[in-house]
Amino acid sequence: MAGAKEIRTKIASIKNTQKITSAMEMVAAAKMRKAQDRKNATRPYADKMRNVIGHLYHAHPEYTHTFMKERDISRVGYIVISSDRGLCGGLNSNLFRKLTREIKKQQEAGIQVDFCIIGSKALGFFKRFGGKVLAQATHLGDAPRIDQLIGTVKVMLDAYEQGEIDRIHVAYNGFVNTMTQNPTIEQLVPIIGEADKELKHHWDYLYEPDSKEVLDGLLTRYIESLVYQSVVENGACEQSARMVAMKAATDNAGNLIDELQLVYNKARQAAITQEISEIVAGAAAV
Amino acid sequence: MAMTIHVDIVSAEGAIHSGQAEMVYAPGVMGELGIAPRHTPLVTRLKPGDVRVDTGKEMLHFYVSGGILEVQPHIVTVLADTAIRATDLDEAAAIEAKRKAEEALAGQKEEFEYAKAQAELAEAVAQLRAIEKLRKIKKS
Numbered sequence: 001m002a003g004a005k006e007i008r009t010k011i012a013s014i015k016n017t018q019k020i021t022s023a024m025e026m027v028a029a030a031k032m033r034k035a036q037d038r039k040n041a042t043r044p045y046a047d048k049m050r051n052v053i054g055h056l057y058h059a060h061p062e063y064t065h066t067f068m069k070e071r072d073i074s075r076v077g078y079i080v081i082s083s084d085r086g087l088c089g090g091l092n093s094n095l096f097r098k099l100t101r102e103i104k105k106q107q108e109a110g111i112q113v114d115f116c117i118i119g120s121k122a123l124g125f126f127k128r129f130g131g132k133v134l135a136q137a138t139h140l141g142d143a144p145r146i147d148q149l150i151g152t153v154k155v156m157l158d159a160y161e162q163g164e165i166d167r168i169h170v171a172y173n174g175f176v177n178t179m180t181q182n183p184t185i186e187q188l189v190p191i192i193g194e195a196d197k198e199l200k201h202h203w204d205y206l207y208e209p210d211s212k213e214v215l216d217g218l219l220t221r222y223i224e225s226l227v228y229q230s231v232v233e234n235g236a237c238e239q240s241a242r243m244v245a246m247k248a249a250t251d252n253a254g255n256l257i258d259e260l261q262l263v264y265n266k267a268r269q270a271a272i273t274q275e276i277s278e279i280v281a282g283a284a285a286v
Numbered sequence: 287m288a289m290t291i292h293v294d295i296v297s298a299e300g301a302i303h304s305g306q307a308e309m310v311y312a313p314g315v316m317g318e319l320g321i322a323p324r325h326t327p328l329v330t331r332l333k334p335g336d337v338r339v340d341t342g343k344e345m346l347h348f349y350v351s352g353g354i355l356e357v358q359p360h361i362v363t364v365l366a367d368t369a370i371r372a373t374d375l376d377e378a379a380a381i382e383a384k385r386k387a388e389e390a391l392a393g394q395k396e397e398f399e400y401a402k403a404q405a406e407l408a409e410a411v412a413q414l415r416a417i418e419k420l421r422k423i424k425k426s
Contacts, residue, residue: 038299038300045297093410100403104404130399138386150369151376151381154376204327208314209330
């Protein structure tokens with residue numbers, strides 16, 4: 001029975017792999033639900049903040065914060081959000097592909113690029129391909145906290161305030177549904193689209209201590225919350241992408257096992273037939 | 287029924303409380319604030335401390351480590367920080383993030399190598415396509 005033993009061990013090993021991938025699929029499915037809830041939970045904060053900023057903006061059209069001013073662009077910053085772990089299909093590479101295309105466009109226009117990295121996969125990517133990385137944060141875990149991001153966002157905002165970079169984008173995977181993730185690059189600073197809200201009534205807040213300080217605190221937190229939202233959304237994408245990838249892997253392992261089982265059975269039968277014919281031939285010779 | 291004001295307490299990580307109240311007390315940077323319904327519009331920063339919500343029946347306590355309080359005549363919104371914020375603390379976090387980046391990427395080039403990245407990504411995509419094709423062939 002040549003080869004039968006090898007086939008058997010191969011089947012056993014594939015079965016083990018299949019067990020792992022199906023376990024990973026279930027874990028990812030459970031985590032995905034939580035990640036989606038977390039993503040929805042971040043919404044009220046950003047919405048409220050946008051309202052307050054909208055009010056402030058209308059009450060003080062003469063005072064424009066640096067975060068709201070457009071300027072000429074000679075250098076842009078990208079906050080790149082990726083997952084910490086692999087085995088999630090083309091999630092990260094799709095994002096990087098979109099990003100490299102964008103970077104190429106910028107480089108052709110003579111614009112320099114800086115990066116801020118969140119997640120180990122992006123770190124690995126930029127380690128291989130270079131690029132000026134200002135800050136990084138990795139291993140945020142399944143439930144990222146906003147204080148893990150304060151430092152990295154501050155580095156970028158400081159660079160923006162000092163005029164080292166003239167625009168900040170955030171690149172992450174947008175969650176469409178379980179099967180679809182959409183690599184997204186959005187402009188973060190200067191803040192866009194705040195002025196279009198029509199507010200007719202003219203009233204103003206009392207400010208304590210004063211309007212500038214309040215607006216400063218608000219805008220920083222607003223930007224942080226947007227980055228946090230992106231991180232959480234990317235987390236939901238990671239889990240759903242992993243779930244789909246692991247489901248495909250489990251199915252593929254099943255197919256492989258079926259095929260190998262067939263080969264194994266054929267080999268076994270061939271061996272038996274051969275043995276019988278040998279015995280018969282031996283008996284005839286006697 | 288006594289006059290009430292709507293209170294929302296939200297943090298970046300999720301909504302904490304939402305409901306009606308007769309009175310809200312909050313630790314503003316300039317001093318403790320008591321907000322009754324029809325308070326004049328106000329925005330202030332908050333110190334770390336206790337936000338108390340008097341619903342008329344009971345007193346609810348929420349600890350905030352800072353944040354921003356927005357008051358409109360019928361709505362109070364507390365944008366709570368979940369992390370303790372201070373200029374030097376933020377600065378330290380920023381320096382930490384920078385240091386990590388420098389450490390992780392020590393000795394690498396400044397310029398992003400577009401061609402190399404694209405080549406590698408194209409290869410990965412080609413591999414994915416090949417796998418897809420194989421899968422289809424197997425199925426049919």
